[in-house]
Amino acid sequence: MTELTVVDAVILPMADRPVLDGPLGGPGLDGQATGSADWFRGWLRVGDDGRIAAIGEGTPTADEIGGEVLDVHGAFVAPGFISAHSHIFTSGMRGMTPGDSLYGWVGEQSTFISGADSDDIYWFTLHGCLDFLGNGVTSAYNFTDSRVVGKYDAESDTREIYAIRPEEYLHRQIDAARDAGLRTMNALRLDSEFQPAEEAFAVFARAVAHLKRSVPAELDLGASVFGAVQWSASEQAARDEVAAMDAHGIGNQAHFLETSEALDQQREKFRWYEEAGALRPGFLFGHFVHPDSSMSRVAAEKGAGMVWQPTSNGRLGSGVADIPHYRSLGMPIGVGLDDQSCTDVSDPFQNLRIGAYTQRAVNQDASIVMPREMLRMHTLGSAEALGPQVAAAVGSLEVGKFADFLVVDPASPDTGPVWDVFAHYAFACGLRNLKKVFVGGELVSSEGVSTHPLAARASTELHARVREVASRAASRSVERLAW
Structure with a gap:
């Protein structure tokens, strides 16, 4: 340098x-x-x-x-902006299911991505990382796509499993963020419900080891548990996630209470996390749009935080998180761009404006979130939510x-x-x-033009591979592609 x-x-x-x-x-x-x-x-x-x-x-x-x-x-x-909640592999899925709420949208995504292999997911993630960087996002918390190929049904609260991909599928997503030069905290699902627990913990440990071995320290913001209890059928899933947190000394971000769909069952699963001892500093609730007053109070008292996705919550009709209330409780609050397929344009300027304006409209108070406060949440506030080691380096x-x-x-x-x-x-x-x-x-x-030597190839690979993956998955998405 x-x-x-x-x-x-x-x-x-x-x-x-x-x-x-x-x-x-x-x-x-x-x-x-x-x-x-x-x-x-x-x-x-x-x-x-x-x-x-x-x-x-x-x-x-x-x-x-x-x-x-x-x-x-x-x-x-x-x-640079920090996206404290991102699914970067979705860069080729913008505009999917434009009228669906969370579970319909997730179902379509799951069907499409079931056709992806390790090389596909590398190029999808690399393209998404370069897109983030080009739009001013210089650090991100990235939920890697799980090895488990399946589909969740909210009505029955069950997940149908089709296959389990090789471990390389996880590792190549870590490699893509590294190759793009995006500072990243990589989140990994444990998936102990779908394979022997001993094997699931070993796979998780090898992914963390791959991260530490292959990503330069300056780009590595750490590993995290990809909290998945929202889609789990057993309380043991929460206990397993806590075991992974303790074994590796890392945090956890769980998608939770994002949508009003199946709300009672989601709220019941909050208890699973609480009783497992997950709620602590370093534990984050992604979205946290629909908790009751007791949940938000307990989470704050335990030191847990939340990450807010204003554009995604609006796009999917999920609702509006009560940010002023969480701030009054002293919860750490980060801001994320979520999926490129549910923000469509991964634009942090748009994200912060939608956030501030939505809060003002809901609260009927034009001073409820001021510009500097909103900008801070999308920079230093997001770094703080991800942990003191992140806030010491960026934001x-x-x-x-x-x-x-x-x-x-x-x-x-x-x-x-x-x-x-x-x-x-x-x-x-x-x-x-x-x-x-x-x-x-x-x-x-x-x-707006990337300086990365692989930028042009990433675009070419994305377009070609999206068609191939859609075809492999027998997804109707292929019929919707205009070019």
Whole structure:
């Protein structure tokens, strides 16, 4: 890596403590006072280790400049977004079942992906990771697709199993995220219900070992249990997940109470997690749209958090999570883009706007989630939800953290005068203003075009393989492909 100094930037550090000595902030970009204390005009320098080496107000001195100089001419520089809940292998499945809620949509996905092999899932995941990076998502929690091929029926609360794929199917998803250069926490399903428990734990351990052996430390945000009790038929599944958490010293994120469908059975399974001892710091509920008041209180008291997917919850008609209530309970809250097949455009700017606007509409309060609060949840807040080791590395622009940042130009195309820096960044800017994405100080996307040497091939492979997989699965999806 080479050193880089970014100059003439409006820096949004998203840190909770001052990143400079002395007062920050100042007048707005057009001379209007903003009252903000945590953005400033200045510069930052990236060291040859890919971390932020220095950050300052104004113009750097000759002694403060190192390496290549990038003049962003007054553009915003902010941390890369973090998607704290993602299924990245779904990059070729956008637009599927546009009128279905959760279980119908999952069923169609399950039918399609049943035709995928280890090479297919590699290219699907690589394409999805590059898509994330191109849209300004520089770190992600990724639910790898399970080896178990089957379909869940919510009405009977059972899962029909067709086959179990080789372990390579898991490993290749880990490889794809690594090859893309996306910082990733990889989540793995235990699947102890569908094979002997001893074998399931061994497969899980080998996947964790593959992750530690093959992914460079700077890209590895850790392993996690892919919580699957929502689709389980036995309380033993919760106990097994806790055993995996304890054996590997890792957390767990469980899809839970996402939809109002089969709500009573979902709520009953909350007790399974509670009695198994899963609820603790490091345990996250993905979605958590429909808990009762006791569940949210107990989860918060035990130190568990939640991850919110506003675009996905809207697309699938799942409901609106009570974010103000969870915040009042002190729950850690992350934000995710979920599936590319249920957000369709993996756009973090759109995601944060849908989140803020939906909360305002439901609560009939235009100040319930302010722009900086929403942006923080999708950056540093998501890092904190994923654990202190993640928050120490990414999520904000501070000396010692990885230099994962975006260059967003409000003048190209012109979005007008800037009255409030955070409101303008969160509400007025979007992918059209995203000019450059850096990971560890290295340029990974410019003007929406990936710099990755496999980007063109990933697109070609995705299109060809989606058709082949759909055909293999005898899925009606193949009939819907326009090209």
